[in-house]
Amino acid sequence: MSDKHTLTMDKPVEKSLLDSGAQGLVGEALDRVEGPKKVSGKATYSAEYPIENIAYGFLVRAPFAVGRITEIDMDAAKAAPGVVDVVTDFDRFIRNSAQGAVKEAPVQGVRDVVYFGEPVAIVVAERYEQARDAASLVRIVYDEGKGSFDFEAGISHADIPPDGAAPATFEQGNIDKAMATAGVTIDGDWTTPSQNSAAMEPHASIAMWDDDGLTLYGAYQMPSFDRPSLADALGLKPEKVRIIAPYIGGGFGGKLGIAPESVAAAIASKTTGRPVKAVMTRQQVFDATVRRSNTKQRIRLAADRNGRLTGIGHESHTSNLPDEVFFEPAGIATHFLYGGENRKITHDIVRLNRMLAGSMRAPGEAVGLLALECAMDELAEKLGMDPVELRKVNDCEQDPEKDIPYSTRSFTECLDEGAKRFGWEKRNTTPGKLREGEWLIGHGMASAARGNMLQPSEARVVLNPDGSAVVETDMTDIGTGTYTILSQIAGELLGLPIDRVEVRLGDNAFPPGSGSGGSFGAGSSGSSVYLACESIREKLAKAMGVSPDDLTLKDGEAIAANRHVALRDIIDGAIEATGRIEPGEQGEKVKQAGHGAHFCAVRVNAVTGEVRIDRWTAVFAAGRILNLKTATSQCYGGIVFGIGAALTEELVHDPHNGKIVNRDLAEYHLPVHADVPHLDVTFLPERDTHANPLHAKGIGELGIAGAGAAVANAIANATGARVRDYPITLDKLLGSLPPV
Amino acid sequence: MHFTINGTKYDADPDIRTSLLDLLREHLGLTGSKKGCDHGQCGACTVLVNGRRINSCLTLAVMHQDDEITTIEGIGTPDNLAPLQSAFVRHDGFQCGYCTPGQICSATGMLDEAKKGWPSHVSESLDGDIALSDEEIRERMSGNLCRCSAYPNIVDAIREIAGEDA
Ligand code: FES
Ligand code: FES
Numbered sequence: 001m002s003d004k005h006t007l008t009m010d011k012p013v014e015k016s017l018l019d020s021g022a023q024g025l026v027g028e029a030l031d032r033v034e035g036p037k038k039v040s041g042k043a044t045y046s047a048e049y050p051i052e053n054i055a056y057g058f059l060v061r062a063p064f065a066v067g068r069i070t071e072i073d074m075d076a077a078k079a080a081p082g083v084v085d086v087v088t089d090f091d092r093f094i095r096n097s098a099q100g101a102v103k104e105a106p107v108q109g110v111r112d113v114v115y116f117g118e119p120v121a122i123v124v125a126e127r128y129e130q131a132r133d134a135a136s137l138v139r140i141v142y143d144e145g146k147g148s149f150d151f152e153a154g155i156s157h158a159d160i161p162p163d164g165a166a167p168a169t170f171e172q173g174n175i176d177k178a179m180a181t182a183g184v185t186i187d188g189d190w191t192t193p194s195q196n197s198a199a200m201e202p203h204a205s206i207a208m209w210d211d212d213g214l215t216l217y218g219a220y221q222m223p224s225f226d227r228p229s230l231a232d233a234l235g236l237k238p239e240k241v242r243i244i245a246p247y248i249g250g251g252f253g254g255k256l257g258i259a260p261e262s263v264a265a266a267i268a269s270k271t272t273g274r275p276v277k278a279v280m281t282r283q284q285v286f287d288a289t290v291r292r293s294n295t296k297q298r299i300r301l302a303a304d305r306n307g308r309l310t311g312i313g314h315e316s317h318t319s320n321l322p323d324e325v326f327f328e329p330a331g332i333a334t335h336f337l338y339g340g341e342n343r344k345i346t347h348d349i350v351r352l353n354r355m356l357a358g359s360m361r362a363p364g365e366a367v368g369l370l371a372l373e374c375a376m377d378e379l380a381e382k383l384g385m386d387p388v389e390l391r392k393v394n395d396c397e398q399d400p401e402k403d404i405p406y407s408t409r410s411f412t413e414c415l416d417e418g419a420k421r422f423g424w425e426k427r428n429t430t431p432g433k434l435r436e437g438e439w440l441i442g443h444g445m446a447s448a449a450r451g452n453m454l455q456p457s458e459a460r461v462v463l464n465p466d467g468s469a470v471v472e473t474d475m476t477d478i479g480t481g482t483y484t485i486l487s488q489i490a491g492e493l494l495g496l497p498i499d500r501v502e503v504r505l506g507d508n509a510f511p512p513g514s515g516s517g518g519s520f521g522a523g524s525s526g527s528s529v530y531l532a533c534e535s536i537r538e539k540l541a542k543a544m545g546v547s548p549d550d551l552t553l554k555d556g557e558a559i560a561a562n563r564h565v566a567l568r569d570i571i572d573g574a575i576e577a578t579g580r581i582e583p584g585e586q587g588e589k590v591k592q593a594g595h596g597a598h599f600c601a602v603r604v605n606a607v608t609g610e611v612r613i614d615r616w617t618a619v620f621a622a623g624r625i626l627n628l629k630t631a632t633s634q635c636y637g638g639i640v641f642g643i644g645a646a647l648t649e650e651l652v653h654d655p656h657n658g659k660i661v662n663r664d665l666a667e668y669h670l671p672v673h674a675d676v677p678h679l680d681v682t683f684l685p686e687r688d689t690h691a692n693p694l695h696a697k698g699i700g701e702l703g704i705a706g707a708g709a710a711v712a713n714a715i716a717n718a719t720g721a722r723v724r725d726y727p728i729t730l731d732k733l734l735g736s737l738p739p740v
Numbered sequence: 741m742h743f744t745i746n747g748t749k750y751d752a753d754p755d756i757r758t759s760l761l762d763l764l765r766e767h768l769g770l771t772g773s774k775k776g777c778d779h780g781q782c783g784a785c786t787v788l789v790n791g792r793r794i795n796s797c798l799t800l801a802v803m804h805q806d807d808e809i810t811t812i813e814g815i816g817t818p819d820n821l822a823p824l825q826s827a828f829v830r831h832d833g834f835q836c837g838y839c840t841p842g843q844i845c846s847a848t849g850m851l852d853e854a855k856k857g858w859p860s861h862v863s864e865s866l867d868g869d870i871a872l873s874d875e876e877i878r879e880r881m882s883g884n885l886c887r888c889s890a891y892p893n894i895v896d897a898i899r900e901i902a903g904e905d906a
Contacts, residue, residue, distance in 0.1 A: 019819075031829050031830060031832070032829065032834075035828070035829035035832075035834075036818035036819075036821060036829060037818050037837075038834055038837030038840050039816075039821065039826075039828045039829055039833075039834065039837075039840055039841075039844060039899065040772070040812060040813070040815070040816055040817050040818050040821060040825060040841075041771070041772015041773070041811070041812035041823040041841045042772070042813075042817070043837050044771065045771075045774075045838065047765075047771075047775075048765070050769055050815075077790050092778040119747075127755050127758075128755075128758075128762060128766060129762075130755070131755040133757075135766075157800055165855055181830035197887075198887055199836070199838070199887055200776045200782060200784055200836070200838040200839045200885065200887050200888075201774070201776065201836070201838040202775070202776070202884070232826070247836075247837065248836060249774070249836045249837070249838030250835070250836040250838055250887050250888055251836075252887070274813070278775060279775070281778060282777040282778065282781075282782075284780065393793075478836055479834075479835030479836030479837065479888045480835070481835075618773065629832045630832065630835075631833075633832050633835055633888075633890060633893065634835075636889050636890065636891070636892055636893070637835060637888050637889040637890075640887075640889030641889070641893065663887060664777060664779060665777045665779070665781035665782050666778070666779065666781045666782060670887060671889065671891075672882040672883075672884075672885060672891075673877070673878040673881040673882045673884070673891050673894070674878045674879050674882045675881070676878070676889065676891040676892060677892075678874070678892055679892050
């Protein structure tokens with residue numbers, strides 16, 4: 001029998017067992033435990049399961065943006081070689097992908113089309129090539145309707161959504177008055193384009209049915225949510241659906257909720273009686289999954305002559321489909337990053353017939369800080385102040401909006417350490433004036449901040465008398481390092497070498513985990529493993545006749561009261577325990593966030609406007625670092641996302657129909673090897689007792705927060721040109737470069 | 741049709757339109773090679789054909805019946821990793837792992853190209869020996885996208901192995 005050991009974070013956990021573990025695993029820079037499989041092609045991703053009698057599904061999509069389908073003529077497709085069937089379901093096919101952490105079905109029904117490329121049917125054939133070819137033979141007859149495609153025009157009648165990750169609107173004091181009376185002000189609009197998560201693995205599902213219901217191998221980040229969501233879409237009880245996702249080729253938000261291929265594959269499999277594999281093409285991923293919304297952000301800063309902020313305004317317009325409540329919470333970090341009594345932070349949605357907007361890595365901070373942190377840089381310039389100093393002057397003792405303390409805040413320390421490591425005192429201080437040959441050199445910095453979250457998460461741990469352990473949860477590892485950190489936590493707390501711990505993830509057959517999203521995965525799922533291990537330790541202590549505090553576990557032995565005893569001599573059979581963490585009042589009583597600072601050096605070609613990044617230093621503080629190696633990699637990933645946002649990434653929508661014009665990896669420009677220099681990433685030691693029993697905070701998104709702004713500020717420093725419209729491509733710089 | 745992959749002979753009956761990548765993944769169960777774009781834009785599908793790296797999504801299987809094809813499965817196994825594979829693990833040259841087989845096959849081909857003295861866009865001269873600086877490695881690996889952005893660590897892993905070979 002398994003006990004469930006539950007902890008609700010209603011008060012801080014002052015003492016973490018991780019600090020008294022004897023195995024020496026947590027915090028180390030250990031290699032990923034699943035690494036050998038990944039580097040040898042033996043990690044199995046969702047499209048890769050060998051299944052008997054499988055048929056291939058290929059999605060058919062609407063060749064128009066808005067309207068109603070009157071007929072789908074399938075005759076030619078059905079007659080094509082190898083075609084098993086052409087399947088649609090006007091009621092149950094999903095129109096929009098699901099948002100993250102949602103247990104209900106997303107918007108269903110595809111007779112009505114609301115964005116270009118909406119999936120409306122699926123061709124099933126013996127072979128992939130046959131399905132792909134036949135899909136081009138399906139003829140869709142429709143009455144075209146009128147859509148909205150113009151973002152600027154929609155701003156005048158934008159709507160105020162319900163609160164989301166951030167409040168939709170917030171006001172404190174009077175920003176207009178603060179602006180009118182301030183010594184120095186900044187007031188400007190920044191724009192950021194739609195973006196795509198562009199995980200290297202496209203969305204893919206293999207669906208198969210048996211008497212127990214549906215099994216779906218799917219590339220999904222949050223199986224404990226995606227299961228009920230998919231079940232709801234299909235009219236099933238959640239127990240009748242099992243999602244299996246042990247390896248996921250990247251997510252970055254794009255795979256939080258179920259996407260169209262899952263329901264289409266499930267229905268097609270039911271209809272044809274065959275297992276169906278539906279892999280989205282890269283173009284389909286761009287057209288018909290989820291994007292980060294474009295934004296227009298007005299930033300107002302009011303400051304006194306010493307740089308102390310008296311007011312911050314951050315008013316954002318973002319876009320989404322008519323049925324959707326999600327908004328890109330661009331002002332989310334503005335709520336807590338800097339002081340200033342007068343504040344206004346709003347988010348309005350412009351309703352557009354563009355593919356669903358949802359969460360992409362650091363929804364909110366990722367684009368919000370592209371605006372706020374550049375405005376801060378402009379303010380520093382106006383004041384004639386060191387941009388680092390300006391940030392430090394506006395560091396706060398407590399949350400500037402609520403009367404609550406920060407759980408931890410090493411913000412100033414990050415700024416100081418980063419400045420030191422980068423050599424900030426030697427920076428170029430005259431914009432446009434430092435030149436080497438045809439290159440203009442610039443230095444820039446920006447702050448990083450990302451709120452920390454906790455989600456309910458459960459894990460089962462089994463300790464065997466032979467000194468091995470198994471951890472099971474339907475939590476995922478999307479490249480974040482979950483396999484490794486859960487192995488480390490279990491090994492540390494149970495006193496086992498890391499290779500004696502097996503972690504099984506991404507299967508609804510295991511206890512429901514938090515899933516990967518919002519940087520809460522490590523803290524939430526790690527805590528569930530911690531709690532299960534704590535309960536096992538109590539049982540071992542009891543068997544030894546000592547108190548748990550007096551028990552040391554190391555290398556498969558229990559050490560207490562001067563005795564060393566092998567586990568097999570204490571327990572006859574396996575001990576099993578389930579741990580469950582729940583968010584509690586600590587989420588409200590303190591403000592929890594990770595902080596940091598980015599510093600970078602760029603070169604801008606004085607003739608062409610080409611931007612190269614030469615050097616990068618970032619310093620972060622985010623509670624305990626569980627694995628120095630995987631944590632550093634997470635920050636690299638975030639920083640490079642920031643580089644992409646600053647310089648190249650932009651989904652271009654056709655103004656006539658919202659269609660994404662550059663819907664592949666040749667036209668949507670991700671950073672490549674040649675765009676990324678060595679990155680110097682440092683973590684400051686911190687423990688957050690309010691966050692969870694691990695004392696760790698999320699880091700998967702902290703790295704992107706502010707990163708792009710550091711690039712933009714460095715470009716401004718190099719050239720003297722302030723481009724407020726991202727990405728900063730050469731064409732936008734060319735006109736404002738100093739004379740050659 | 742007959743194919744030689746990682747030294748093993750395979751018989752298969754792919755469609756005439758089947759790419760080399762889909763032959764591997766869908767017909768032969770060699771799913772180590774990944775599909776990220778199917779259009780030659782990401783490098784996830786990189787394999788070695790007669791020792792040279794190519795995007796296997798951009799070529800038809802039917803064209804490769806007389807070729808020696810090496811995929812990630814032929815480079816090393818979890819219990820017997822090639823030095824480059826171990827270096828990727830040590831340097832954390834991957835996160836999700838999806839681009840990784842392509843990166844490793846590409847780097848294997850790239851190291852050979854450099855050894856043969858093939859210049860790149862950033863090489864100082866068109867002939868003579870190539871010293872694999874970080875800039876050279878980055879340039880030569882830029883056809884392999886990694887959205888997780890393990891780039892700095894991939895360069896570290898490749899540099900270590902390039903140094904050993906030199
Ligand atoms: S799958 Fe071949 S290059 Fe992307
Ligand atoms: S490791 Fe995920 S794309 Fe490279």
